[in-house]
Amino acid sequence: MRGIVWLRRDLRLSDQPALTAACEACSEVIPLFVFDDPLLRSKTFGSVCVNFMLGCLEDLAASLAARGLPLQWRRGEPVEEVVTAAREWKVDVVYWNRDYEPAALLRDRAVQLQLAEQGVEVRTFKDHVVFEADEVCGITGEPMQRYSAYRARWWTKWQAVKPTLLPIPRGLCVEKAVPLPAPRPIPAARELGYEPLTPWIRAGEQHARKRLAWFVAEPIHAYVNSRNLPALDGSSKLSPHFRFGTLSPRTAIHMALASLATGGRVSRPDVLTWIDELVWREFFQQVLSAFPRVAGGPFRAIAVPPARESGPERDRFFQAWCDGQTGYPIVDAGMRQLNETGWMHNRVRMVVASFLIKDLRLDWQCGERYFMQRLVDADVAANNGNWQWCASTGTDAMRGYRIFNPALQSKKFDPDGAYIREYVRELDGAASKWIHEPHLMSPDEQVHARCRIGRDYPSPIIDHQQARREYLDLAKQQVKR
Ligand SMILES: Cc1cc2nc3c(=O)[nH]c(=O)nc-3n(C[C@H](O)[C@H](O)[C@H](O)COP(=O)(O)OP(=O)(O)OC[C@H]3O[C@@H](n4cnc5c(N)ncnc54)[C@H](O)[C@@H]3O)c2cc1C
Incomplete structure (x- = not known):
């Protein structure tokens, strides 16, 4: 069986559910990234974000190449590009990790429908969050609106499930490679219409893991106080890595908790407070997923003072x-x-x-x-x-x-x-x-x-x-x- 792994905001090899599943089920695997031209043209994101993403892609391409699998990339309208790639490369199945943004959900539904017409199967996975919206919800299954209640249920769920981590797939090797023309190098920022910059936070899975290891070794144990002091390097600065999936939230939480067993000056309240920030992240992901309208306007049409008039x-x-x-x-x-x-x-x-x-x-x-x-x-x-x-x-x-x-x-x-x-x-x-x-x-x-x-x-x-x-x-x- 031949499969595409469509990489999006999961630019890493370890604890990567879609990649792991593809390597287990397919004899041939094609890792694919699509540069979304309409999104790039819209300038919703700035140069620093795009440069960070390019850095992550270069790192990922190098890691895949070292295992004998080139990262294929295409540029255009994503639905069209994925569907065309699946047809041209004659694949049986397309794998991806789920994305909960409203535009991404529409895009993914369109890809799924068109692939079904071509007889191509789609397999999707939870990855971007530890728990999806329907896993941490109210008694009657309704989405939760209060962070404090959400947090309590999230921790109960964590204790019950204790999600395990996936290693880098052993099957990620040259034997799975498909004989396709070698991909061109990852495009430079300028080619995509963005100013070239070197992001201050270093991109890629290796740097994410290094930063996490540094953070859980010491700073995390003073987080409660130091996180509020902007002059200090007191928070993890891992947010762009969570954004582009160069680090999985599960890995971060497991390593944070494991740091409590290392001896020395460790602090449980500080570690738990840091993990609570990741729970905030999940909370907002589930709000967006359950109430996609928030992306375009207020969640609550409550009586807040009107904004100043234009002029x-x-x-x-x-x-x-x-x-x-x-x-x-x-x-x-x-x-x-x-x-x-x-x-x-x-x-x-x-x-x-x-x-x-x-x-x-x-x-x-x-x-x-x-x-x-x-x-x-x-x-x-x-x-x-x-x-x-x-x-x-x-x-x-x-x-x-x-x-x-x-x-x-x-x-x-x-x-x-x-x-x-x-x-x-x-x-x-x-x-x-x-x-x-x-x-x-x-x-x-x-x-x-x-x-x-x-x-x-x-x-x-x-x-x-x-x-x-x-x-x-x-x-x-x-x-x-
Ligand atoms: C007005 C406003 C806009 C923001 N916009 C973004 C954004 O676009 N992207 C973004 O990732 N964060 C955003 N945040 C949340 C927060 O400021 C950043 O996640 C945090 O500063 C990142 O630094 P860190 O990685 O060192 O965080 P740490 O303190 O080390 O926290 C660990 C992780 O928890 C998550 N996290 C922490 N605080 C929050 C929070 N309040 N809400 C959601 N997740 C959180 C992040 O993924 C972060 O990397 C915003 C906050 C405010 C007040």
Whole structure:
């Protein structure tokens, strides 16, 4: 039997269900990746994300080549490309790991239908999550809307099932190779219409595993505190690897739990808190899978204040937010980190999102889109779920009262301003006392700090306390209606 393994967001060899199943059942295996031209043209994702994906593909192609199996790739409309490949290569079956994004579900259904017409079988597998939406659900099978309840059930399920890991398939070898023309090298970013960049987080399965090994050896055991401090390397920075599947969540969880048995300074609460973040990831995947409409709008049509109307002020606010020129150092540091590196610390993501929605009163979907275009880990489920959480329109909405005070967040989580100084370089000379609210410096202090507010660094574009009051008033009016 001849089979294609259609690789998508599972760019690795170990703990890879579709690849393992194909190697077990087929005498001939063709690993295939399709560059989705319409998606690439839409520029939904940015250069940093595309370059990361290309790095993962190069790593995967090298790992497969080392085992005598070339990674075939095609470029075009994915349904057409997969169906054509199956016909041209005369395959009996196509394998893939499931994807829960609404567009991906439609695409996969179309491929399945067309392959069925050609008499080609399709076999699909759970991979991207530990548990799919229908495995962790309410008593009557309904999808869960509260993270805390979901988390409790998720852990019960984990204890009951303890998913095992799949090794790199032994059958992944030259004997399975199909005599096809040798594939061309993986295209460069420029050929796909993107700027070439070297992502700051290194791509590929080997780097994912190295980073995970480093993280579970030590930093994970101090995660509860250090994860909130943006100046530290206190979180795993594995999000792009989970996004492109260079690491499976099962591997990460097993290794995290195994680290508790290594002796030395280990901490169970820290490890469990880190795994809970992966449960958040699964939670948002199941929300998207059960309620695909969230990808296009609010989960809940609750009474949140309307976004500011379009016009020059709205445009000025949005531009200042995107450029990191709001006059709020923690917000500006976050946005500049995003623009420069393609990544932003989680705590700061929450602060900048709250600032966009509650202080500037701009549509959360503008922020969601901007993040998708800039993040190396851009992921529909996690991005949408978190933006809706910040906008109070999501599954566990709090009606708009969750408003972050940027200066307080900054004082608490970046007390010396080390993070701010790294990205807002014009404030480098400011004393720690002023770094969070530099507009409060006297003219003499500004001279001493070599930073004139309004010239070298902007004055706040909005008054936080006033914006907060206005937002809450608007929220109350909405509730009364
Ligand atoms: C407004 C906003 C937008 C976001 N957009 C994305 C996005 O597009 N892609 C993305 O992967 N994450 C997103 N997040 C979640 C979170 O910020 C990142 O996953 C995290 O910062 C990645 O860093 P890390 O790998 O060091 O995380 P760690 O702290 O090491 O956590 C481990 C893993 O858990 C998952 N995780 C952690 N926090 C969350 C969370 N809040 N929601 C869902 N999964 C989580 C990630 O896969 C992460 O790699 C967003 C958060 C906010 C507030």
